[in-house]
Amino acid sequence: MPETKGDLTMAVKDIAEAVAVFDRVKVVELVEAEIAAKTEIDEILNAGLIDAMDIVGKRFSSGELFVPEMLMAAKAMKAGLEVLKPHLSAGAVAAKGTVVIGTVKGDLHDIGKNLVALMMEGAGLEVVDLGVDIDAEKFVKAAVEHNAGVVALSALLTTTMPTMEIIVAAIKEAGIAVKTIVGGAPVTEAFADQIGADGFSTDAPGAVELTRKLLST
């Protein structure tokens, strides 16, 4: 991050500050002001919004922030991102990567999946949430359509875990360059390996970290 520019960076830091206290209105105002002041768009994005979410993510992981607070911060960050979007060079957002996420066919548990999706959004990833009860065909179609970097599968029932294997296989068969990650309370690392998924995590912050890693390789 550029250290210079004195006051400007200070103002960008204010954005981060506003995100951290989940003040959506202020984030939008500040981002608009920075754009008007011709601050570098990349700096607003990185030093303002993304850095802020990194801080929020860390505070959440350490137990300092509660889930609703973290989600509100993510919402504030997204509001800022919306303002910024028309000014971003094409692909700058997409470069961060798109994630297609859903709960697998036969399974309707979505509390954990929603949490993972929201945290990913908060981390600046583009997330396409397909919802619950999603079969292989829909996952493959969405992955192609949205040019996804990662497909994330959630399952909470041992009876629907085998469906994960089917979906991972279908994605491989479709020959699309996309990584698959799996999770949900009964899913284990060993199971993820066994079905040939590219990653597994026990919780939402871990899922974000994992996705970032997979997208950067």
Next chain:
Amino acid sequence: MNRAITNFDQKMLGSIHNYSLELLNDTGIRFPNENAREIFREHGFRTDGEMVFFKEKDIRMALNTVPSSFTIKARNPAKDIQIGGDNYMMAPGYGPPFIIEPSGEKRNALLDDVHKFCKLVQTSQYLDFNSSIIVQPTEVPQETAHLDILLATLLMTDKPIMGSSSSGIAAKDSLKLAELVWGNTDEPVMISLVDSLSPLQYAAEMVDSLMVFAEAGQPVIVHSSCSLGSTGPITIAGSLVISNATTLAGICLAQLINPGTPIVYGLGGSPTEMKTGGYVNASPEDAKHTAIVTALGRYYNIPCRSQGALTESFCLDYQAGMESAMMLTTAALSGANLSLHACGTYGSMLGMSYEKFIADEDLCGAIKKLMQPVEFTDDAFSMDMIKELGTSGNYLMEMHTLKRCRSEFFMPELSIRTIHNKWLEMEPRDITERAAGILAKRFAEYEKPEIDPDIEKHLVQYVNTRKGL
């Protein structure tokens, strides 16, 4: 008295009911099954897309046909259970796909574990009926796992069974197997758990199984629960209204299909762990729901279900004991008629433990004793003896004491009641290791209950055929 768990007067219960009616009428409940909506429409209900709307009179009519108590037959008639009234029936863990070992390690549950737990249920002094997923066996094909479990509970125990509600097909399998045992399913021979999805909806598979069981007149536990703050409002009042409305809608469908279908009314609500988004299963808020659900059960005059000896712990520590006891004691004292998860469940209902099962049995026994009314017979007052002994008595020397010394008090199997040096010298002293000793004895003393060899053959045949063997 205005203790937090007893302050549910008719007015408060009435307001929960009225707000539920408002939701049922204005917002409706989502039933993603066309055949279910068809039944509602035939009875004049308004539907819109997948939403079904209910009027007060619909709910009133449905509630009118629900029996206030019923009997579930066991393979051994001496073990039939009565659901409703003052009765409190207990079943072990439901659903965990993992076993938590004494070392703390977790491993996948296997069919062998189902069999071992069946032995414990059969030899249990305190458990009254089986669970349909005592653990989820992970190594067998999942589409037919329910058949493996049903077969085990029918052959290895002679206590009442739970039917499988994981799909319409699984429900039909449950009925088929029961027919092979009882010749028909005219009377209740199982009970099954149908969970709604919060907020305000049902899953298609659950509705399918509800419909199959209702047609056969087999009892159903209709249960709704919100994760407070994620699938429902963070406040108990708001979540209660959602859950009550959803449960009432399910009860209504069952009564339309087959008026008089036995129902156990269930609602729960667990806090969302605000630091992680996790589901917290053993908390004062959960226990409060238990107290409220029993009050609402009485309000509607329907038997009610509560959660059992739940804990968020993963070993036999203070937390496991404290949480399990809080949950089960609240259920017992506030008048629940039935609890699943009474024995064996660890953290968030995801893991079963053999050692916890043994420890929970002590808790179940203590609670059943606690619930028993105090005996006020002449023999219990024993006035003659008291007068005779006056101030000089040593009651240990009396026949009255001798006659009752093995039966009067609750005797724990696992908990210790000894003096400090004896405890220090105890081998093993660790509670988990002591539980292991009791387990070994229980497995050794287990005997397979008698069954007509023809029936057994047919049951096995049915399951094998369904599994394509």
